[in-house]
Each structure stands twice: as structure tokens, then as C-alpha cells.
Amino acid sequence: EVQLVESGGGLVQPGGSLRLSCAASGFTFSSYIMHWVRQAPGKGLVWVSRINSDGSATSYADSVKGRFTISRDNARNTLNLQMNSLTPEDTAVYYCVRDRDGFNFWGQGTLVTVSS
Amino acid sequence: DIVMTQSPESLAVSLGERATINCKSSQSVLHSSNNNNYLGWYQQKPGQPPKLLIYWASNRESGVPDRFSGSGSGTDFTLTISSLQAEDVAVYYCHQYYSTPYTFGQGTKLEIK
Numbered sequence: 001e002v003q004l005v006e007s008g009g010g011l012v013q014p015g016g017s018l019r020l021s022c023a024a025s026g027f028t029f030s031s032y033i034m035h036w037v038r039q040a041p042g043k044g045l046v047w048v049s050r051i052n053s054d055g056s057a058t059s060y061a062d063s064v065k066g067r068f069t070i071s072r073d074n075a076r077n078t079l080n081l082q083m084n085s086l087t088p089e090d091t092a093v094y095y096c097v098r099d100r101d102g103f104n105f106w107g108q109g110t111l112v113t114v115s116s
Numbered sequence: 117d118i119v120m121t122q123s124p125e126s127l128a129v130s131l132g133e134r135a136t137i138n139c140k141s142s143q144s145v146l147h148s149s150n151n152n153n154y155l156g157w158y159q160q161k162p163g164q165p166p167k168l169l170i171y172w173a174s175n176r177e178s179g180v181p182d183r184f185s186g187s188g189s190g191t192d193f194t195l196t197i198s199s200l201q202a203e204d205v206a207v208y209y210c211h212q213y214y215s216t217p218y219t220f221g222q223g224t225k226l227e228i229k
Contacts, residue, residue: 035218045158045166045209047218059216095165101172102156102213106165 002026002105004096009110016086016114022079022096022107030054030074033099036081038092039109048094049081063089086114118142118212122221128229135197137224139210144190147214154214157186157195160223161206169208170195202228 008020020036036048049070050059058070069082079096093109119142129135145154153173158166168177170186173193183198197204205228210221 044223045160045211045220047216047220050216050218061217099213101175102168103158103166103211104168104171104177106167109165 002098004098004105004107006094006096006107006110009094009112011113011115012086013116014087014114017082017084018086018112020081020083020094020096020110020112024077024079024096024098027098029072029077034072034079035097035099035103036070036079037095037097037103037106038090038112039095040092043092046092050099051079083112086112088114090114117217118145118215118219120210120212120219120221122208122210122224124224125222126225126227128227129197129200130229131202132199133229135200135204135226137195137208137210137226139188139193139195139221141191141193141212145212145214146190153189153193154212155186155188155193156211156213157184158209158211158220159204159206160209166209197226200226200228 003025005023035050038048051070055072067085071080091114093111095109096107097103098105121140123138155173157170160166169180169184174186185196187194207223207225209223
């Protein structure tokens with residue numbers, strides 16, 4: 001059974017940092033492009049970042065470029081998102097997403113709240 | 117950036133009736149190299165993550181009921197639910213994965229009339 005389990009969310013002050021992780025199981029993690037997508041409370045879906053299967057290529061939404069870093073550890077089947085210089089606009093549920101002919105599998109998400 | 121515009125923003129349909137949601141992209145998402153439209157449709161129920169229904173604009177994901185279908189090409193796409201069931205109440209999103217930044221429509225809220 002395919003599973004993506006996000007962790008690391010929580011309450012952080014503006015300007016602070018958080019590191020999200022996503023534990024993958026039930027599929028060959030190293031074969032898939034992976035993404036982070038976020039959803040602010042009551043709002044729509046916003047793509048955040050993408051990493052290719054071996055971790056050699058990444059891309060980011062302009063809103064997070066220079067502040068967020070996506071990475072992966074294929075030996076540990078883990079996807080990460082290092083988030084720095086957080087602002088209240090980063091408050092959202094962050095989803096880890098597998099890419100295969102579209103975003104074909106989503107984790108349950110982890111909530112990040114940026115507030116003083 | 118490719119802007120995805122869905123219509124309507126909300127929709128109320130009677131049980132057993134057809135529901136149609138439209139999506140328009142600001143530029144074509146048809147890739148000439150493989151003739152695929154890089155367009156997906158997702159269903160999101162309250163408190164749940166999105167679920168992929170349709171990929172390549174018209175291919176139904178495994179396990180998705182056949183009352184769901186996708187059509188269109190280039191810049192204009194449609195998601196059709198042929199006979200609405202109570203469990204189909206959700207927000208539906210279209211999504212282009214043609215180019216970064218990947219973008220989603222604003223969502224269409226589907227309710228029972």
C-alpha cells in the first residue's frame with residue numbers, strides 16, 4: 001500500500017524555520033519525481049516545489065524561492081522541505097505528493113502555522 | 117505562468133443528474149512531442165487531501181468510477197460527472213503539469229440541489 005506520511009509541522013514565529021519530512025512507503029521512492037503542495041486554510045492548492053527522482057534537479061514557486069529548500073534521501077525513502085524566513089503567508093497545510101502522470105498520490109498533510 | 121480558470125465557482129446538481137465543470141488554461145498544455153494534454157482533475161472532500169481523478173485530460177485514474185470523465189484539448193477542458201451521487205459532493209480542481217510553476221484552478225464547489 002502506497003503511503004506518504006508528512007511530519008514536522010507546527011507553530012512557528014515569523015522569521016523562524018521549520019523542516020518538514022515525508023516518509024514514503026509501498027513504492028519505489030527513488031523512481032519518482034516528488035512535490036510539495038500547500039493549501040492555506042479555506043483556500044486552493046498551490047504548488048511549492050519539485051525534485052527529480054535522484055535529487056539532482058529542483059524547482060520552486062517564486063513565493064518561496066531563496067527561502068525553502070527541497071531535498072530527498074532515497075536510501076531512507078524520505079522527502080524534506082527546509083523552510084526559512086517564514087511569514088504568516090506561509091501558513092498552510094503542506095502536502096507531500098508523488099508525481100506519475102499527474103500528482104497521483106497525496107499524503108494527509110502537515111499544518112504549518114506562522115504566527116506571533 | 118499558466119493561469120487556470122475554472123467555471124462555475126460553485127454548482128448545485130440534483131442526484132442522478134449530470135454535472136459539468138469547465139477549465140480554461142491561459143496557454144496550451146498540449147505537448148507536441150507526445151500529443152498529451154498535461155491536465156489533471158482532482159477531487160477534494162473536507163478534511164482530506166486531493167485525489168487524482170483524471171490525468172492526461174481524459175484518462176481515468178485506477179479505481180475512479182466511470183461516471184467521471186474528462187475531455188478537451190489545448191486550452192479548454194471539461195470534467196463531467198454523468199450521474200451525480202451523494203458521495204461526489206466535494207471541491208474539484210483542474211491542474212496543469214505542463215510547465216513550472218505548476219498551477220491549479222481556483223476550485224469548483226459541487227453540492228446537491
